Amino acid sequence: AQSVTQLDSQVPVFEEAPVELRCNYSSSVSVYLFWYVQYPNQGLQLLLKYLSGSTLVKGINGFEAEFNKSQTSFHLRKPSVHISDTAEYFCAVTLFNDYKLSFGAGTTVTVRA
Amino acid sequence: ETGVTQSPTHLIKTRGQQVTLRCSSQSGHNTVSWYQQALGQGPQFIFQYYREEENGRGNFPPRFSGLQFPNYSSELNVNALELDDSALYLCASSLTSGGYNEQFFGPGTRLTVL
Numbered sequence: 001a002q003s004v005t006q007l008d009s010q011v012p013v014f015e016e017a018p019v020e021l022r023c024n025y026s027s028s029v030s031v032y033l034f035w036y037v038q039y040p041n042q043g044l045q046l047l048l049k050y051l052s053g054s055t056l057v058k059g060i061n062g063f064e065a066e067f068n069k070s071q072t073s074f075h076l077r078k079p080s081v082h083i084s085d086t087a088e089y090f091c092a093v094t095l096f097n098d099y100k101l102s103f104g105a106g107t108t109v110t111v112r113a
Numbered sequence: 114e115t116g117v118t119q120s121p122t123h124l125i126k127t128r129g130q131q132v133t134l135r136c137s138s139q140s141g142h143n144t145v146s147w148y149q150q151a152l153g154q155g156p157q158f159i160f161q162y163y164r165e166e167e168n169g170r171g172n173f174p175p176r177f178s179g180l181q182f183p184n185y186s187s188e189l190n191v192n193a194l195e196l197d198d199s200a201l202y203l204c205a206s207s208l209t210s211g212g213y214n215e216q217f218f219g220p221g222t223r224l225t226v227l
Contacts, residue, residue: 032213041220042220043203043220044156044203046217049215092155097212099163099169099212100146100158100171101156101216103155105155106155
């Protein structure tokens with residue numbers, strides 16, 4: 001079975017600074033990888049996904065992530081954050097022939113002025 | 114285009130009671146998945162329905178059951194509620210089953226069991 005580990009539970013960052021959220025997964029077969037964002041009192045919104053092809057994936061709101069198969073990682077980055085990026089971020093994985101998403105525990109990003 | 118909607122927004126029940134949560138999928142989507150998100154944790158997969166049939170199930174007991182209707186809306190039923198069932202319940206719809214499909218999430222139903 002697949003699993004996801006988000007290495008940082010909380011990440012405080014100043015406005016306009018870069019941020020990186022780390023995600024590692026475990027699976028013996030090919031996977032699809034996702035990053036979701038959850039704003040307070042809302043559902044999850046997809047930021048980006050890796051299905052195949054280029055290992056650098058660009059998403060919405062200036063976010064990007066890099067798939068590293070040898071390190072089984074899918075880290076999320078943004079070069080310059082805004083106050084509005086304050087939210088909970090979840091990394092998720094599904095197996096190539098599966099249907100369910102397995103989520104990490106989440107990383108809380110707090111952006112300060 | 115209407116997104117995924119869930120009702121009710123909040124619900125308070127007592128131990129032993131039964132609850133039904135509802136989800137309307139996005140237009141054109143035939144697959145609905147349900148997740149339980151306990152406080153401070155990531156969502157946990159409960160089950161998925163594809164064209165009115167249960168397509169797969171996570172590690173949840175049989176007292177968690179569901180239905181999908183011909184219009185692809187869905188219900189989650191939980192019997193014999195326990196305190197640990199307190200959580201945010203998220204519904205997600207997708208164009209079809211298959212992990213590569215983007216899942217569109219509703220805002221969730223916050224269930225509190227006293």
